[in-house]
Amino acid sequence: MxxxxxxxxxxxxxxxxxxxxxxxxxxxxxxxxxxxVPILPYDAEAAAWFAFERARLSEAGLAPPYADGQIAAVAATNDLILVTRNVADFERYSSLKIENWFA
Known part of the structure; x- marks a missing residue:
């Protein structure tokens, strides 16, 4: 997590x-x-991933919530699947694997 x-x-x-x-x-x-449950840090690699994604989304006129971006970055940089019931909050991030186990 x-x-x-x-x-x-x-x-x-x-x-x-x-x-x-x-x-x-x-x-x-x-x-x-x-x-x-291992608690994974928001580290330099995750920060860089989110910086690129935030810039990309900002260019498209989107303002991603900061906490969601950090969570997405930790999942993406650790090659993990992000499990959420709020798929819409995360589907705009590129190269992020998402699953909704609650649907």
Whole structure:
């Protein structure tokens, strides 16, 4: 998983009010997800990939969301398939493999 995705998951949980639900989600993220899913960095290679894609999309009049671009870049530069139910958010990136396991 991209470090940006980890950030988005953590941010979502942290914003929840203190509750049993929040505690359960925090426990799941730290005890299951973080231990079993590698968290891949947004590194120089990913940054370069996104810079080229962002410039290409900008020339076409598109403004890609920054977090989505980082997630796409980590997937592309690690030759991974990006799994999302929001295919439309990522299909404009070139050379990115996308699958929707939720359809």
């Amino acid at each position: 991209a470090a940006t995705t980890w950030h988005e998951l953590m941010y979502g949980v942290i914003r929840l009010p203190d509750s049993q639900r929040r505690a359960a989600l925090e426990q799941y993220l730290f005890e299951v997800v973080q231990r079993q």
